[in-house]
Amino acid sequence: MEEKKIKEILHQAGLKYTPGRAALIAFLWETSRPLTQEEISLGLKGSGLNKVSIYRALDSFLQAGLVHRIESGDRVWKFAFCGCGSRGHCHPHFICRSCGKVECLTKMHLPEVAAADQGYVIEEQEVYFKGLCPGCS
Amino acid sequence: MEEKKIKEILHQAGLKYTPGRAALIAFLWETSRPLTQEEISLGLKGSGLNKVSIYRALDSFLQAGLVHRIESGDRVWKFAFCGCGSRGHCHPHFICRSCGKVECLTKMHLPEVAAADQGYVIEEQEVYFKGLCPGCS
DNA sequence: CACTAAACGCAATTGAGTTGCGTTTATAAT
DNA sequence: ATTATAAACGCAACTCAATTGCGTTTAGTG
Ligand SMILES: [Mn+2]
Ligand SMILES: [Mn+2]
Ligand SMILES: [Zn+2]
Ligand SMILES: [Zn+2]
Numbered sequence: 001m002e003e004k005k006i007k008e009i010l011h012q013a014g015l016k017y018t019p020g021r022a023a024l025i026a027f028l029w030e031t032s033r034p035l036t037q038e039e040i041s042l043g044l045k046g047s048g049l050n051k052v053s054i055y056r057a058l059d060s061f062l063q064a065g066l067v068h069r070i071e072s073g074d075r076v077w078k079f080a081f082c083g084c085g086s087r088g089h090c091h092p093h094f095i096c097r098s099c100g101k102v103e104c105l106t107k108m109h110l111p112e113v114a115a116a117d118q119g120y121v122i123e124e125q126e127v128y129f130k131g132l133c134p135g136c137s
Numbered sequence: 138m139e140e141k142k143i144k145e146i147l148h149q150a151g152l153k154y155t156p157g158r159a160a161l162i163a164f165l166w167e168t169s170r171p172l173t174q175e176e177i178s179l180g181l182k183g184s185g186l187n188k189v190s191i192y193r194a195l196d197s198f199l200q201a202g203l204v205h206r207i208e209s210g211d212r213v214w215k216f217a218f219c220g221c222g223s224r225g226h227c228h229p230h231f232i233c234r235s236c237g238k239v240e241c242l243t244k245m246h247l248p249e250v251a252a253a254d255q256g257y258v259i260e261e262q263e264v265y266f267k268g269l270c271p272g273c274s
Numbered sequence: 275c276a277c278t279a280a281a282c283g284c285a286a287t288t289g290a291g292t293t294g295c296g297t298t299t300a301t302a303a304t
Numbered sequence: 305a306t307t308a309t310a311a312a313c314g315c316a317a318c319t320c321a322a323t324t325g326c327g328t329t330t331a332g333t334g
Contacts, residue, residue, distance in 0.1 A: 014281090015281095016281065016330085016331055018282085020281085037224070038319090038321090049281095049282095049283090050284080051322095052283070052322090052323080052324090053281075055321095056282085057282095075208070075290080075291080075321070076321065077212075077321080088267070095257075119271025119274060120266075120268065121269040122231075122267070123269070124266075125266050126265040127262065128263040129257075129261075130225070130262065132257070132258040133256070134255070134256025134257060135189060153300050153301075153311060154300075155300070155311095170317095187313065187315080189314070190312075192290095193312080197312095212321080214290080222279085
């Protein structure tokens with residue numbers, strides 16, 4: 001992603017532009033798959049942020065609706081860039097039980113939620129498909 | 138739940154009958170809502186199992202398909218009794234963003250999964266609705 | 275250039291869940 | 305009933321992803 005676009009995204013979210021955040025966004029963008037903090041740290045190598053700063057940047061991105069957060073069963077969060085603006089999820093995710101990889105199924109859209117029982121207000125939904133990915137099946 | 142039924146469930150799962158496990162199953166059964174280890178400990182008071190033993194019992198129940206496990210966003214697992222036998226989930230869950238309560242939407246059934254892209258094997262799905270429960274809306 | 279709030283790095287902390295290990299108990303064979 | 309054995313249990317110590325505190329640096333504004 002071009003620096004200009006990243007500057008625009010951060011500015012629109014009311015966040016300061018920093019080299020670390022730019023690298024983080026670019027990396028999430030090009031990977032286009034939910035990543036753990038550790039994967040991000042490895043991917044960014046020296047040019048990147050501190051572990052704590054990665055979590056804090058991702059938190060602010062999450063608040064701003066720039067990323068979404070996945071918990072795929074092992075109590076480790078994964079983060080993916082998401083242009084959709086919604087704070088929730090706009091597509092289902094696939095989780096491979098063998099290699100643990102998580103994939104955004106961006107081609108699929110979540111159905112409009114049918115009104116639930118009386119009194120319930122449904123604001124967002126989260127859908128996971130679990131099984132084996134092409135590499136593992 | 139009657140003791141006889143619990144004995145039968147445990148035997149069928151290849152697990153020993155113990156007072157602690159019986160109390161655990163009975164409590165999950167009567168609560169019929171996903172509970173954390175801490176909630177279970179509080180609910181069972183003195184008559185119950187040690188924290189570690191609760192986790193170990195729940196693990197074996199999970200393997201046997203007697204319970205299912207929910208991760209509702211705060212990195213704390215919740216467990217609910219589930220007679221359906223499947224190791225996965227047979228219904229969606231509702232998560233209240235205000236009070237944190239989780240509910241099994243047993244009246245709703247998960248749709249048959251449409252065959253995904255080539256190579257993917259979908260074994261189970263997990264569906265969460267997030268919003269406000271009747272008490273919080 | 276000066277100012278300020280936001281962002282950052284490091285070290286220490288938190289807490290849900292796990293592991294090791296010695297003891298107890300359910301279950302089935304004798 | 306007695307014994308044998310594997311499963312279940314309790315306690316203490318541990319793991320490790322994520323958080324917090326705090327002093328320092330930096331981006332953005334004027
Ligand atoms: Mn996604
Ligand atoms: Mn349920
Ligand atoms: Zn895989
Ligand atoms: Zn609520």
